[in-house]
Amino acid sequence: MRYELKSIPVWAFLKITFFVNLIAGFVLGIFMTPLVGVFSVVLVSIFQMQGTNFDVSNSLDSIIVATPVILSFLFAFVLTSFEIVVVFIYNIFASFIGGISFVLEPEKSTGNKQKQSTPAVPQKVSPQKSDSIKQQYKKQDNPPPLPPVLNKKEKIIQKNIVQESEIKKEEPQQMTDKPVRVRIAPSPSGYLHVGTARMAIANFLYARHTGGQFLIRIENTDAARSDDSLIEPIISALKWLGIESDEEIIFQSDRIELYEKYAQQILKDGKGYRCFCSPELLAADREEAKANKGPLRYNRRCLHLTQEEIDKKIADGEKFAIRIKIPDGQTSFNDIVSHELKRDNREIEDFIIARSDGTATYNLAVVIDDNDMKISHVIRGNDHITNTFKQIHIYNALGFTLPTFGHVPLILRPDKKKVSKRLGDKDVAQYREEGILPEAMFNFLCLLGWSPKTDREIYNVQELIEIFNPNNFNNSNAIFNEEKLEAFNKEHIALKSDHELAVLVAPLLVEAGYTSKYWLETRWEYLRSVISILKTRVRRVSDFVELSKYFFDFDYSYDAKADEKNFTPEAIDILNQFAERLEKLDVYTKETIESTLSELAVEKDMKKGKLIHPTRLAVSGIPNGPGLYDLLFVLGQKEVVERMKKAAVYIQQK
C-alpha cells in the first residue's frame, strides 16, 4: 500500500472539530448537569452532617459549594481537548490513506475502474529496460550516440521506467488456477478487419504474458455465408501482425457431427425442445411484436406441445429446429473487463441451437469448441454480451464448466459505427499495401481501448507482452483514427534500421517501375543510403517510392515553379563552375562537398542559398528534399556532375 500526504484545508479541519464538539457539548450537557446537581447535594449534605453550616457570604464556603461545578468544567475542558486531538489524528490518518471509509469498506471502491484490483498475472518486466528504449531497437548500421542532454521523449521514457517499476511492486495475483488458453475465432465471411485483429492481439498478448496458449478457430458453420477462400487471407493477415496459432487451427466445418450429437443430448435431457415454427411464422411474430411495441422474443409456442402433437408433426414430415429451454431466474457472471453482468432470464429467449437441417448454430458450436479446446478465458468484443448469457445456459445444459469471460469495448469507425466489412471497412492487409508497418498496427490497435497507464505510447511487441494486463481495458468504445495510426507508423519507421526498410521498399520500387530487382541487388548500399536520408520525411513505407523517384529515374523534369525561380541566367555559371570543382575533387565526401561550396560562395560573394537552390533543382528536379550535401554525396560524384551540366544546358536553351 502506498501512502501519500494530502493537505486538508484548515477550515475543513475547524468545521469537523466544531461539529464534533457540538455533539460532545450536547452529550456533556445531558449527562453532566444532573450529575453535578447530585454531586453538589451530596457534598453539602456531608458537610451538614458533620455540623457545618454554610454561609454563602463566606468565600471559603462558596468555593466548597462551587467545587462540583468547577470540576465539571474541568472535565468538559479535558474531554473537549481530547475530541480535538482525536479529530486531528483522524485527519492526519485520513490524509494519508484517503479516508477511513477505505479501511472500513474497501469493497465500495472496486467499482472504480479496478483501481484497487491487482494485475491478473505476474508482471514480468525485464530489468535491462533501463537502457534507452530507442537504443534497443537500433540496428548495427545505425549506431545512435545517446545525446548527453535528454530530449523530451527520452525524459518521458525514463519517467515511465520509474512508473513501471512502481507497478511491479504490487502483489501479483493469479486470476484463475487454470492454465491460460485463449483463442480468436474469426468467421470467413469477410476479410480480417481491425476489430477482429484487435481482439486477436489482446488474446495473443494475454497468452504470451501468462505463458499460456493462443489458438485460432475458424467459425464456418454457416455454409451459405462462409467462403473458404477467405480463410487463407485472414490467417496470413494475422501472420503479418506476428500472430499465429500455437496449435493446429480448428475448423468448425470438420466438427458438424459432434455438434449434432450434443444438440440431441440437450433434447434428450429435456433441456431443449423441438420447434416446428417456420421461419415465415417467426418473422410474422416479430412483426406483430414490433407493432405492439413488445419485446422481440420467441413466444414459446412449441414449448407446450404434447407428445402426441409432436409425434404427429414428425409423422407428417414437418421440419423442426431445436431450441434450448431457458429456466426461470437470473443469470450473472463476472467479467474481467466490465464487472458483474446480470440479466433476468425472461430477457433471454429460447434460442435455436440446431437448425431444421440438423446443423448447429453459432452459440452451440462455440460452447462445444471452447470446452473441447479447454479455453480458460474468452476475451471478445462486448457485442457478444448477449451471446454470453445465452452460452452460459448451454454450458449449464451440457454440464460444462464456465470459462472466465472478458468483454472488451468495441472499435468504432469515425462515424461511430461498429467496424464491419459490410460498411466497407478496410481489410488489415490493405493497410499493409498502404505502407503501414505491422509493428505500428499492432502497437496502435493494442493501445486503442487499452492503456499501459503511462505517458508512453510507442512499444514493441515484446514490451507489450511484458506489460499487458486485461484489467487495463477502457470501458468505453474507441474510434479508429487513421491519422493517429500514421503517427505510430512514423515512429516505428524511425525505429527500423535502414536495411530493414530497404528490404521493404525494394519490391515497391520495382513494382513502380523505377528500377529492377537486379539493379537494386547490385547497388544495395546505394538504396540503403537513399533510405537513410529520406527516413525522416516519411509517414508510410510507400512514401519512400514517390520521394526517391529521382534517385532511380534519370529522366526527370524540373518543377515548373522552382524552375522559374531558381534557374535564372546567372545559375548557368554557378552550376557549371560548381560542377567543375566537384568533378576535380579527389576525395568526394560530405565535408569536401560542403567546403567546395563554401569556397565558391566566398569567391562569388554570394549567400550559400544562391548556390544551393539551383543545384538542388538541377540534381533532383524538385525544390525540397534532404540536405544538399547528403543529397550530392548519395547521388555520387559522376552522376551529380552530369546532372548539373545537363541542367546548365537546359537553362541556356530555354
Place this chain on the structure above:
RNA sequence: GGCGAUAUCGUCUAACGGUUAGGACCGGCGGUUCUCAUCCGUCAAAUAGGGGUUCGAUUCCCCUUAUCGCUACCA
C-alpha cells in the same frame, strides 16, 4: 420498442475522493536548418446536464440526456 453497456480536449487516453485536470495525435505560433522534413520550445483545446453523499466529487450513488451494442434456423 425491449434489454444492456458507456460517457474527460476534435481523436486516443492519464489522474488512492484533495493536481494549475497530465500525455499523445491533429491544429496555431516560434526556434534550429540551404528547402521540405526531423528535432526542440510554446499556445489552444475536456470532466454531458441535474440532484445526492462528503469538509471536499472527474472519481461514489441516483435521475435525465446522448452514444454504442444486442434484439436471426448470421457469426
